[in-house]
Amino acid sequence: MSKVRIKALLQTAGTGQEVVVSGWVRSRRGNKTISFIELNDGSTIHNIQAVADANLFSDEFLKDVSTGACIRVSGNLVASQGSGQAVEIQAKEIHIYGTADPQVYPLQKKGHSLEFLREIAHLRPRTNTFGAVLRVRHHLAYAIHKFFNDKGFFNLHTPIITGSDAEGAGEMFHVTTFDLKNTPRTEDGNIDYSQDFFGKETNLTVSGQLEGELGALALGLIYTFGPTFRAENSNTPRHLAEFWMIEPEMAFHDIEDNMDLAEEMLKYLVAYALEHCAADLEFLNKMYDKELLNRLRSVIDKPFTRITYTEAIEILKTCGKKFEYLADWGKDLQKEHENYLVEHHGGPVIVTGYPKDIKAFYMKQNDDGKTVRAMDILFPWIGEIIGGSQREEDHAKLLKRVEEMHIPQESLWWYLETRKFGTCPHAGFGLGFERLVLFVTGMTNIRDVIPFPRTPKNAEF
RNA sequence: GGGAAAAUAGCUCAGUGGUAGAGCGGUUGCCUGUUAAGCAACAUGUCGGAGGUUCAAUCCCUUCUUUUCCCGCCA
Numbered sequence: 321m322s323k324v325r326i327k328a329l330l331q332t333a334g335t336g337q338e339v340v341v342s343g344w345v346r347s348r349r350g351n352k353t354i355s356f357i358e359l360n361d362g363s364t365i366h367n368i369q370a371v372a373d374a375n376l377f378s379d380e381f382l383k384d385v386s387t388g389a390c391i392r393v394s395g396n397l398v399a400s401q402g403s404g405q406a407v408e409i410q411a412k413e414i415h416i417y418g419t420a421d422p423q424v425y426p427l428q429k430k431g432h433s434l435e436f437l438r439e440i441a442h443l444r445p446r447t448n449t450f451g452a453v454l455r456v457r458h459h460l461a462y463a464i465h466k467f468f469n470d471k472g473f474f475n476l477h478t479p480i481i482t483g484s485d486a487e488g489a490g491e492m493f494h495v496t497t498f499d500l501k502n503t504p505r506t507e508d509g510n511i512d513y514s515q516d517f518f519g520k521e522t523n524l525t526v527s528g529q530l531e532g533e534l535g536a537l538a539l540g541l542i543y544t545f546g547p548t549f550r551a552e553n554s555n556t557p558r559h560l561a562e563f564w565m566i567e568p569e570m571a572f573h574d575i576e577d578n579m580d581l582a583e584e585m586l587k588y589l590v591a592y593a594l595e596h597c598a599a600d601l602e603f604l605n606k607m608y609d610k611e612l613l614n615r616l617r618s619v620i621d622k623p624f625t626r627i628t629y630t631e632a633i634e635i636l637k638t639c640g641k642k643f644e645y646l647a648d649w650g651k652d653l654q655k656e657h658e659n660y661l662v663e664h665h666g667g668p669v670i671v672t673g674y675p676k677d678i679k680a681f682y683m684k685q686n687d688d689g690k691t692v693r694a695m696d697i698l699f700p701w702i703g704e705i706i707g708g709s710q711r712e713e714d715h716a717k718l719l720k721r722v723e724e725m726h727i728p729q730e731s732l733w734w735y736l737e738t739r740k741f742g743t744c745p746h747a748g749f750g751l752g753f754e755r756l757v758l759f760v761t762g763m764t765n766i767r768d769v770i771p772f773p774r775t776p777k778n779a780e781f
Numbered sequence: 782g783g784g785a786a787a788a789u790a791g792c793u794c795a796g797u798g799g800u801a802g803a804g805c806g807g808u809u810g811c812c813u814g815u816u817a818a819g820c821a822a823c824a825u826g827u828c829g830g831a832g833g834u835u836c837a838a839u840c841c842c843u844u845c846u847u848u849u850c851c852c853g854c855c856a
Contacts, residue, residue, distance in 0.1 A: 346817095353813045371814075387806095404816040424791080428806050429817055432792065435849070490855065527856090552854055553782055565856060644852090655852070707856060752856030765849090777847080 327364035335397050335407055341368060342392040342417070344446055347429045348385055355382050356402075357411075359393065362445075365452050365603050369400065369408040377414060388420030388427055388446070434768050441772055441781045449607065452600035453769055456593055457757050461545070463592040464566055464753075467585055468543045473568060476535040476542040478528030483520055484731045491551040492523035493561075524549035528567050529748060530682075530735050533711060536569035536746050537738050543568035545753075553776050557765040558702060560754060562774035569748035575684070575693040575710040578747035579626065579670055582697060582706050585751070586668070587620050593760045594620075601761075609762035615700065616760065618667060625665040628673040629653075629691065632661055639664070652678050658698050669698045681721045684710035684747075695749065702759055708749020715739035 323340045324332075343361030350356050355372040370393045372382060385391060392415040400408040426440050427447065437444040444450045465475065481495050497517040498504070504512040513521045528544040535542040548565040568581065593601065594616055605612040627635070636647035636657050645654045653661075653671070661669045674694040676685060683692035697706035712718045718739055722729050729736065757769040767773035772781045 349815055349818055351812055351815080351818095354815075356815050356818090358816085369816085374813090400814090402814060402816065423807060426791065428792065430792080430805055431817085436792065438848090548856080550855075554854060555782090555850090556852085556854095557850080559855070563856070702856095704856065750856055755856060 325363035326359070326361045326366065326368045329368060329397065330364065330366055330407070332397070332407075335399050337397055338394070339397050339409060340392060340394045341370075341409065343368075343390070345385055345387055345389045345391060345420075347387055348382070352379075355385070357385060357391075357393070359391070360446075360451070362451055365448055365455075365599050369402070369405050370395065370411045370414075371408055372411045372414065376412070381414075384416055384419045385414065386420060386422045386425075387429060388422075388425040390417040390420075391415060392417065434763075434765065438767055438773070445771065448603060450768075452597075452603050453757070453761050453763060454771065455600050456597045456604075456761050457769060459596045460589055460593060460757060460760060461753070463589050463596075464543075464545060464585075466592075467588050468541075468568065471541070473541040473543050474535070474539045476528075476532060476539070476544050478525070478531040478535075478544050478546065478567075480525050480547060481518075481522050482525045483518065483522050484530065484735075490526050492526055493549050493551045495522045495524060526550055527565070527750065529569065529750065530732075532567050532569040532748060533735070533746065534738060536571045536748065537742070537744065540571045541568070542570075555776060557767070558755065558758070560766055560770065560773055560775060563766075563770070564753035566751040566753060567748060569746065571744050571746045573710075573747040574745055575672060575695060575747060578708055578710060578749060579624075579672070579695055582695070582708065582749050582751075583624050583668075583670070586697070586706070586756075589756060590616050590760060591620050597760075604762050608764075612762035615762075622667060624668040624670050624697070626670045626672065627661075629671055629675065630673060632657070632671050635664065636660060650675050650677065655703060658703050659701075662698050662700050667700070671696050671698065676721075679709070681725045681727055682709070682711050682718065684712045684745075685717055685721070693747075697749075699755075699759055701764075702755050705755045705759065706749050706751050708747065710745065710747040713739060713743045713745055715743065 326341060326343060329339060329341060341359060341361065343359040346358040346360050346367055348355055348357045353374045355377070357370040357372060358367040359370055360367045393409055393411050394413040395409045395411040397407055398410050400406060427443055432447070437447065437450070445454055468475070504515040506512045513519070525548060527548060528546060532542060532544050544567045546564065547562060549562055551561065552559070570577065570581065573581070601613060601616070630649065632653065633647050633649050636643070639660065641660060643654070643656050645656070647653070647657055661671070672693065672695045673686065673691045675690060676683070676692045679692050679694045683694050685692055693710040695708050696704050699705040712721065715736065719729070719736065722732065754766050754769050758766055761769060763769050767775060
């Protein structure tokens with residue numbers, strides 16, 4: 321007897337062989353003489369139907385084969401007499417690994433709200449929706465590694481605990497072994513971090529970029545793919561306190577190369593998902609967003625629109641649309657502005673050349689003295705899915721910017737040194753992994769594309 | 782961090798100043814292969830917590846908690 325997963329079983333052409341399948345019961349229906357068990361093992365969105373004859377299985381036994389129960393079925397794979405499926409298992413033996421009392425098991429056969437499922441995040445992977453989302457998430461993660469590996473990039477593991485707080489990407493979570501009720505103090509009353517585990521103040525990383533640059537200036541092409549932590553009190557469907565980010569960093573790349581790579585990568589990932597997650601995406605398209613597949617295909621088909629920040633402001637000023645906030649050169653683009661730009665161009669838009677005062681210190685300064693070589697990629701509904709830039713490789717210019725923006729340079733000495741020793745043009749960007757999964761799955765809340773979301777006031781599970 | 786809405790059965794929601802209802806789910810029964818099966822019957826409950834107004838509060842008021850949405854921060 322062969323022990324197989326359901327995905328493989330549904331693809332086998334032949335019938336007649338004995339098979340063993342283990343999985344979770346999605347539903348059971350039938351009558352006194354026959355029971356039909358929908359079994360899912362997570363390998364695919366599709367279930368296999370197991371048929372239990374009352375001559376072999378008692379009513380009393382089948383009572384425990386209820387929605388949510390985990391069982392192993394052995395029997396013959398046969399052509400189905402019903403119309404809903406090509407093959408089914410004629411059960412000879414059923415072993416119950418674990419029951420799920422129907423009176424208290426929270427998942428029903430019928431649909432649940434996504435809000436409710438968030439409250440039972442320990443069980444929601446057993447639903448069609450989350451099974452699909454988590455499988456797509458996996459394939460995208462794999463595709464990212466494949467994309468970069470195939471291009472000769474090296475995966476660099478940047479630290480999760482960081483001693484630098486100068487990255488400026490957001491509020492940070494402190495890391496300490498202190499007893500918070502009784503922290504050591506210096507003579508002037510401040511917390512004495514010299515007695516803490518690392519002997520200095522440490523935080524969870526908000527970005528691996530600065531360390532990524534160090535790798536790029538040695539290995540040439542690197543990318544990071546790891547957890548990232550932001551202690552911002554962000555209450556939106558697009559923000560997480562703990563999320564995964566992909567940050568490639570490339571030596572000898574300018575802002576144009578950077579855009580080319582980012583666009584190629586996004587298209588590769590969407591195409592990969594369409595090819596490898598067809599069944600799951602079809603399900604999501606049917607259940608949540610009828611335009612999903614069309615939108616995914618449209619992203620692959622045409623080039624992303626590329627405009628400068630200055631052009632974007634011009635478009636927003638002359639479009640005639642009334643905005644709540646006026647678009648004005650020197651100010652950040654509002655959500656409503658981003659939405660307009662994406663709608664106006666009918667797809668992803670890359671905006672470059674932002675005013676230097678609204679961007680980070682490390683971005684390459686343009687000769688105009690006003691703008692930097694930043695790029696944001698704006699996606700429909702999601703907004704900023706990628707943020708990146710060419711980096712300032714000139715030591716004097718970088719140092720000047722660090723001083724202007726009052727960034728403590730003592731903690732960045734190692735970063736600044738790379739511009740003293742064998743500096744070179746380089747560029748990189750950050751892709752929010754969950755925002756990518758959001759776009760590909762058509763989900764609308766980022767809390768539904770990560771197994772156990774961390775958001776303000778929520779760290780359950 | 783700013784703003785708005787919401788919290789009633791296991792779930793989705795309706796509802797009323799006199800302590801509550803539907804659909805689904807559940808339980809039981811019927812039906813010889815079903816497809817979110819069908820038919821019938823039954824049971825659902827501190828109406829989010831704490832105060833207050835009132836003869837009486839699930840309903841009105843205050844406050845707290847949580848959730849969702851919009852904005853900001855960003856990926």
